[in-house]
Amino acid sequence: MNIPTAYPAGLEQFVRSLPKAELHLHIEGTLEPELIFELAARNGVALPYASVQALRDAYQFTDLQSFLDLYYAGAGVLLTERDFYDMTMAYLRRARSEGVVHAEIMFDPQTHTARGVAIEAVFAGIARALREMRDTAGMSGCLLMSFLRHLSEQDAVDTLDAALPLRTQYADVWTGIGLDSGERGNPPEKFRRVYARCRELGFRLVAHAGEEGPAAYVQDALDMLHVERIDHGVHSEDDPALTQRLREQRTPLTVCPLSNLKLCVVDSLDKHNLARLLRQGLCITINSDDPAYFGGYLLDNYLASAQALGLSRAELATLAENSLQASFLPAARKQELVQRLRDTVDRDRDRDRDRDRDRDGDGIH
Numbered sequence: 001m002n003i004p005t006a007y008p009a010g011l012e013q014f015v016r017s018l019p020k021a022e023l024h025l026h027i028e029g030t031l032e033p034e035l036i037f038e039l040a041a042r043n044g045v046a047l048p049y050a051s052v053q054a055l056r057d058a059y060q061f062t063d064l065q066s067f068l069d070l071y072y073a074g075a076g077v078l079l080t081e082r083d084f085y086d087m088t089m090a091y092l093r094r095a096r097s098e099g100v101v102h103a104e105i106m107f108d109p110q111t112h113t114a115r116g117v118a119i120e121a122v123f124a125g126i127a128r129a130l131r132e133m134r135d136t137a138g139m140s141g142c143l144l145m146s147f148l149r150h151l152s153e154q155d156a157v158d159t160l161d162a163a164l165p166l167r168t169q170y171a172d173v174w175t176g177i178g179l180d181s182g183e184r185g186n187p188p189e190k191f192r193r194v195y196a197r198c199r200e201l202g203f204r205l206v207a208h209a210g211e212e213g214p215a216a217y218v219q220d221a222l223d224m225l226h227v228e229r230i231d232h233g234v235h236s237e238d239d240p241a242l243t244q245r246l247r248e249q250r251t252p253l254t255v256c257p258l259s260n261l262k263l264c265v266v267d268s269l270d271k272h273n274l275a276r277l278l279r280q281g282l283c284i285t286i287n288s289d290d291p292a293y294f295g296g297y298l299l300d301n302y303l304a305s306a307q308a309l310g311l312s313r314a315e316l317a318t319l320a321e322n323s324l325q326a327s328f329l330p331a332a333r334k335q336e337l338v339q340r341l342r343d344t345v346d347r348d349r350d351r352d353r354d355r356d357r358d359r360d361g362d363g364i365h
C-alpha cells in the first residue's frame, strides 16, 4: 500500500484554500500515538507498547475488526474531561489548518462509560473544545453521538437515556446520532427502535453502512433507520437500483478513501469507486474517519484521491461543495460557506487565466 506523501504544491494549496466540512470523523480516531502516550503517563495507564514508534508500527490492519481492537484499546487512556478536551482541540486545530470550516464529530460514549468514565465528562470535554474553536476562530462543529453496533440495542437505549438529561446543556452542539463499530452481522434492523425514538426526539440521523457490509445494509439504513446520510456506503454500487436511488435522492455518502485503503476495503486507491460515483452524479463527500490510524487527515484524503483517481480541480471543488451542502449546518451559514467556496474557485480560475495570458504574452515578445 502506498499513500503518497508529496503532492504538487499548487494542488495542495488549492485544496487547502477550499472551505470544507468534515462529516465523518470519529474523535477517538484522532488520538495520535504521541497523545496516547502523554495521556497514559498523565493518568497512570499502562500501555503494552514500549514506545510511540512501536505503537505506530502496530497500525497494520487486515480488516475493520483488526483496527477496532486497537482503536478501543487506544481510547482506554481517556479518563477525564481534560483528556477529551485536549484530544478534540488537537483535532480541531489540525483540521482548521487544512481549511476545514465545519466538523461533525462522532463519539462513542459506550467505549468510555464501560470503563467507568462518566458520560458527563465525555460531553463536557468535547463540547468545551468545540465552543472554544467556534468562539475564538469562527470554526463551527457539532456532535453525532454514536452507538456501538456490536453491543445490544438495549445498551444503545441505556446510553441514550443517560445522555438525554444533558441535551439542553449541549443543545448548541449535540445535533445527531450515528451508528458505528463492526458492521458484519450487526444490521441496521437491530437498531430500528432506538433510531425511531431518536427521530421522534428530533435528532439528525446518520449510520455507517456498506463499508464492509452489503448494499442491502445501506438500503435498510435508509428504509428502517431513516438516516439522512450514509457513512461510507461504498458497497452501494453493487446494487444498481440503490445507486440510482442515491443519485436521484442526492443522499450524501461520507466516503473515507484512506480508511478504505488501510482496512483493505479496496486493494489500492486507484480502484476506489468514489470518482465513478461522483461522475454519475451522487452526492459524494471525502472524509478522514480515523486519521491518526489511517495515515492522513482531510487534506491527505483529498490529495491522495486526486492523485490516484485523476480528480480535476472542478471535481475537488464539487466534493468540497458537497460536504457543505450535506452538512447539518443551518441554511444561512451553509449558503455563506458555499458562496465563499465559489468565490475561492473563481479567484483560482482567474489567477490561472492571468498566468496563462502572461505566459502567452511572453512568448510573443
Ligand SMILES: [Zn+2]
Binding pocket: 024, 025, 026, 180, 208, 231, 289
Ligand atoms: Zn467511520
